[in-house]
Amino acid sequence: MSNRKWSFGLIALVLIFGYVLIRFFDSTTKVDDLVQRMEHDKTSASPAKHIVLIAQELDNPFWREMEQGADQAADKLGMKIDYMGPIRIDPSEQMRLLEKSIAAKPDAILVQGIGNPEYDQLIGKAVDQGIPVLTVDADEPGSRRLAYVGTDNRKAGEQLGELVVKNEARNGQIGVIIGSEADNQRLRLEGFRSVISAAPGFQIIDVRSSNISRIGAAEQAEAMLKQHPDISTIVGFSALDAAGIVEGVTAAGQEDVSVYGFDDLEVTRKGISEGDIKASVVQQPGEIGAKAVYLLDQWFKGEKLSTPYFIPTNIMDGEHMQAGGSNR
Structure with missing residues (x-):
């Protein structure tokens, strides 16, 4: 009787062990299959552009x-x-x-x-x-x-021209500082000219380049005012120009020159808030x-x-x- 119980116990133990072993292999197979699918998905996914x-x-x-x-x-x-x-x-x-x-x-x-x-x-x-x-x-x-x-650089130039004509009721002579000879600067100048040339009493006297430099804008504005002291407005077409123009105006000892620029750098915002810069045409580079x-x-x-x-x-x-x- 005891041998029979022992035999049944051994058979039950073997069955349990077999079941556990089968479940283990089944689980391992599923994990391996999942890993393979993940690796396949990873290699087949398109790489970042x-x-x-x-x-x-x-x-x-x-x-x-x-x-x-x-x-x-x-x-x-x-x-x-x-x-x-x-x-x-x-x-x-x-x-x-x-x-x-x-x-x-x-x-x-x-x-x-x-x-x-x-x-x-x-x-x-x-x-x-x-x-x-x-x-x-x-x-x-x-x-x-x-x-x-x-x-739209030509339109932006027109926008700046319309702003100057609207604000500068006394009319006058205008100096222009372009950033460079790039196409965007040329188009802004074309748009600006188209508005100023059609406005009675306004005239562009001089056009110079800052080479996209605040120092360059300051130097050119000072030289421009020394050569043309009757200039009443100077506009800048690149982001650093307006701040440089303000410095050039100060260096030339001309306190009654209106300054306009492009973009909204912190130094431009400060110039506007302090009254040194009249306005700026703001692009959205971001x-x-x-x-x-x-x-x-x-x-x-x-x-x-x-x-x-x-x-x-x-x-x-x-x-x-x-x-x-x-x-x-």
């Missing part, structure tokens, strides 16, 4: 804000932004960086147009290698770029960077793009500062 953004000038506040907007959009879309640019404005360095970027084979490139036939060829080279190129801030319309994203990245996402998904994509500008003056913003 790699986008290069080439600035006109690496640490220029306008371009840093555009980088920030592009980064934020890229994070939401699972993309990666590599930001680069010349230490100081240098079109030839922009071209070299574009050539190096093409060799690195990113998924897309964002660049500023510089109006150069060789640059057009480089953009074409990128396109031939399957790398879409979008222009930002300034267009390169003769190239094979996919689209332009940025300010929106430009973000919009360019979202457009690339659409293109990667097979959607067609049209061009141009204009990001609106607004006016920042004393009234809007008191209202707590820049009319954005």
Whole structure:
């Protein structure tokens, strides 16, 4: 009897052990299967899109804000932004960086147009290698770029001209500081001229370049006023110009010169709040960077793009500062 009980006990133990062993192997098989599926999903998932953004000038506040907007959009879309640019404005360095970027084979490139036939060829080279190129801030319309994203620069120039004509009731002679010879600056000057030339009593006396430099703007404004002391208004077309113009006006000993600028740097806001700068046409570089990245996402998904994509500008003056913003 005791042997029979022992036999039944042994059989039960073997059955239990067998059941446990089967469950163990079944569980192990399922885990292995799950790991294999996860590894397959990981290797088969599309890698993050790699986008290069080439600035006109690496640490220029306008371009840093555009980088920030592009980064934020890229994070939401699972993309990666590599930001680069010349230490100081240098079109030839922009071209070299574009050539190096093409060799690195990113998924897309964002660049500023510089109006150069060789640059057009480089953009074409990128396109031939399957790398879409979008222009930002300034267009390169003769190239094979996919689209332009940025300010309607001619319209922005008109906007500044209308502001000057409206505010400067005494009329007068005007000096202009452009940032550079880039296409965006040329278009702003064209738009500004079109308004001023049609306004009785207003005349553009002198046009000079700051080379995208606050010091350059100060030096050119001072020299301009010494040569043309009757100038009553000076406008600047790049972000650092207005602050530099104020310094140049002070150095020239001219306290009754009205100053207008572009963009809303902290120094420009301070100048407006203190009455040294009358107003500024405000671009939205962060929106430009973000919009360019979202457009690339659409293109990667097979959607067609049209061009141009204009990001609106607004006016920042004393009234809007008191209202707590820049009319954005």
